[in-house]
Amino acid sequence: MKKIDLFKNKVICGDCIELMREMPGKSVDVIITSPPYNIGVKYNSHKDNMPFEEYLDWMERFGKECFRILKEDGSFFFNIGDKPSDELRSLKVAERINKSFKIQNTINWVKSIAVPEENVNIGHYKPVNSKRYLNNGHEFIFHFTKKGNVEIDKLSIGVPYQDKSNIGRWGHAKKDLRDRGDMWFIPYETVNGNKPHPAMFPVKLPEMCIKLHGLKKGRKLVVLDPFLGAGSTALASKRLGCDYIGVEIDKKYCKLSQNLLSETSLKNWTKNG
Amino acid sequence: MKKIDLFKNKVICGDCIELMREMPGKSVDVIITSPPYNIGVKYNSHKDNMPFEEYLDWMERFGKECFRILKEDGSFFFNIGDKPSDELRSLKVAERINKSFKIQNTINWVKSIAVPEENVNIGHYKPVNSKRYLNNGHEFIFHFTKKGNVEIDKLSIGVPYQDKSNIGRWGHAKKDLRDRGDMWFIPYETVNGNKPHPAMFPVKLPEMCIKLHGLKKGRKLVVLDPFLGAGSTALASKRLGCDYIGVEIDKKYCKLSQNLLSETSLKNWTKNG
């Protein structure tokens, strides 16, 4: 039994950097996470308002540890958003993590967008009460890899062609599937009005990330979320037949995701996701 | 007659930094432009492959000059995009311009997005020949202002409410209009095969920028585009009853936009824009 197996398919309560230090190097295929944004969100235990430079240092240490435990051809999907008044903030964080990793793709998780054809705004956003700032309708998902040249499975999350005459025109384009691009419209799942975790993302998001990295046949991927929160990443991993490792410092959220991952809850969620 | 009047409603052929130096300070309401990206595009005359640091310095000087001629409550909309292999590049440029200005809003010009509900991808993009990069479906429009607190007219480009019960719910929400947000879906206009300019943007884009800044009643706004290209900004200004100032270094594009701005062409364009 390998050492990494000890961590698999569990929700572990503790500090993620400390816990990652116990994991062997190059043992994880995919990391998907959304760290505390440090914009003063009220979590149960984590202090989300440290000085920005301190936060950046913390994120840099976090990035280094992720680098160590990730396989050479692994993918690290890092979700972070901004407040309207400082939209460069998330990029400063990304630059810190970029000290160890390389940004291979910059995906935009679009939560709200106005489609002019139908002249409606689809999706949701938190309205901002300001006469100078527009509402913020997106967050970043940075796709970090070690060398920036990991082959990804674009068609696994592909969309149909607009111009059907392109189907079958080239060797690879046998099906009606083409590259989705880097703008992913995924609205929030509104679970009966209130979300269990202030920063939880839709299950569809980690699902698409895992698929994009590529489900190698015959081998179970190991998927880690160091800030598991309500458990979306673990849930997506389970659904796709991967081994998950969930780390979360807050006991309340640990329990929450453990419940979510139990058989019955899984069924309920599958309907909506 | 004021000195700035000499420049109004003309397309001026020349180097924009030199020409701006001749303009009086605090005389322009809105600047909208898309600079050469410096990624090796073949323009007619401009060298689009200078060393990156040199390019950044140039952009910083450019930003300073924009700052000088802009009014205190003016808006500077700066469009810039990336190639998939370097998505942080545009932000480095923005940071340089940020040395004089403040980023008030970061607007995303979305050209292509996959909407999962209907399972289609709307909009267009140029395919990317890569197994590691996703297609790039957006560009930035940075809204710079001098102090970051210019009041904007969000509802002038508003969209209808999804939940109609919100109409009239608050004092300000008298009409069926709400904030569009910072994700603007504007697909390319397909102009008969070949685009006149490699980097031209849809007329709708500067139109929305001007409206967002706010058309003050009783006073004509002065709108400048220092890299006019094919003339979209001037055309939008004209349509909205503003005075435009177009600067463009390439003679060929100067003529092109002058034609575009002539009465007949204007009619033709109005149909499509």
Add this chain to the structure above:
DNA sequence: TCGGCGCTTGAATCGACGT
């Protein structure tokens, strides 16, 4: 002399558009 890095060059790409 060999290998590694940077730059240049030409081939290959695939989705959109027009015929």
Add this chain to the structure above:
DNA sequence: AACGTCGATTCAAGCGCCG
């Protein structure tokens, strides 16, 4: 419908330079 053309494209090969 099928096919030709064309990229604010990427990629690999090839050459020169240097340690």
